[in-house]
Amino acid sequence: MKDFISIAAQEGSFKKWKYILPPLGFLGLMAINYLAIQLLQVDVGQVMQQEVAKKGANRVVLESLIPFVVFLGLLFLWVKLVHKQTLKSLTTTRKKIDWKRILFSFFMISVFTVVMTFIDYKSNPENYLYNFNTEKFTILFVIAIILVPIQTSFEEYFFRGYLMQGLGLTFKNRWLPFLVTSLMFGLMHLGNPEVGKLGPIIMVYYIGTGLFLGLITLMDEGMELALGFHAGNNLTGILLVTANWTAFQSDSILKDMAEPEAGLDILLPVIIIYPIFTFIMAKMYNWKNWKQKLFGRVYDSSSQEKITTISES
Template identity: 55%
Template sequence: MYIEQGYKGDLGLWKYLFLPVGFIGLMAVNYILTINSSVSVEDAMQQMIEQWGANTVLVIALLPLAVGLFVVLGWTKLIHPQSITSLTTSRKKIDWKRIFFAFSLWGGVTILLTLIDIYASPEHYVFNFNLEKFIPLAIIALVLIPMQTSFEEYLFRGHMMQGLGLATKTRWIPLLVTSVLFGLMHMANPEVEKLGMGIMVYYIGTGLFLGILTLMDEGLELALGFHAANNLITALLVTADWTAFQTDSIYRDISEPTLGWDVLIPIVVVFPILLLVFGRKYKWTDWKGKLFGPVLTKEEFVATNDGESLLA
């Protein structure tokens, strides 16, 4: 009963609206400025990298989102007030083993698939490893990227998922709305400028996958681990001149990007397989109820064991 954990805070519409509206507003302003700029996102990033260096640009890109993590957690603790544990999971305590399992699984799969592609199409990649540049990159990435991805998970699959679920008493509405908003958040990325709006299928699909993970596992742990692995491995292993992360990674993709049916492979093949793997490992049941069933009322939740703490 992950969504119902929100009952453990002091409910109020403005408390759930303030952070999402503020963040989405900032993203909208950023998008408007981007599409009306005379300089493309790719060219602007290249100019910044030439002037300040790739690592400094990476810090500039990640730091606001890393700070955002503390804003979401602080808001939850001080304004709701609600424990960070109940924002994270329906379990008695945060399951770090779940986080590390998801991180290791997706990190390993990403590395394997990338190396296979490099072996199969060596002409698309150049070996870019420079120890002097890579060490500071690794330090920056290891510190800031998990904070950036955790901010996005706590805001969308945590704060917004619980708030929308309690407001609508449904599970499918917060699942759908947070997935779409998560995708729209990436509209100003250089990948969208380069490949077109079709790439939004991947972003929204990824949000849907992470939302299903959260609802089926009754907590954010798997989504936190998956998202951190996805962005961290991308930043360290292989990047390109047209991606959001342009770093001194081990490899650089120099191929000309095209948007084809392959964008659907993660959505229709890889993510369903991962859901089956997670579902088998953690013995998920009642898929229909957890994804489409009603959210308990506060009175119903209090009557369960999970709601006992509300009586204190």
């Protein structure tokens, strides 16, 4: 099987300069947004609460997600028209996109989140407000089921697909794109209200999540597991439980009323839950050659080097 990074050069037109504009555009917008928040000393959480009070939660959610439709569309057009690369080669090394992998990781994180939330709700009912409203939740469900996968897919295609392949082909290694895309994914969330509420420590969670998603992408030679996991995580979250200090303040089933603490809740996923998920996936999909897949060299046809087969389907 072809490896995930070099497939971009084999099935597309690889030129280093082609990878410059999309990161400059999207990450530039994120940087400007963050600088504006810092310079103007904006309380993002408070602003969002005011917007929800004025417009309603569903409209705020819709307005927050719509830009990602544009971002994903522009990224796909750039890859197709400029890189001459197929969507399949941006996604996976398999003969076709493996939807079973996407659904497996989607339901794994979704079921886990629902079960853990239920346990916590039963153990600490005083921390939650039952918020279910049939009409509002139905509208939220329609918005979320369509747009949240688009939002998460853009982030995955941009970081774990486009940048992972571009940086890997440019620097001819795997460790640098693995670490850099994870760091950039974490820093993208600096403008979230959670950062203002909990402090910089929450970046451990965001960067750790980026490392986990990068690891399963490289080890599985494709983005399917990352696509499903990210979509399941965000979709379950926005529908099941939100709070007035989170990035999405929706008409979810539950509202978390507890005062957040920057402690074990942040570290637990990174040091315990993600390793368990990684172990399950590794056993299920028979991952091998960990050192090569995560830290080995990258060979591409443009450098006249032989492409090394490092995995089995």
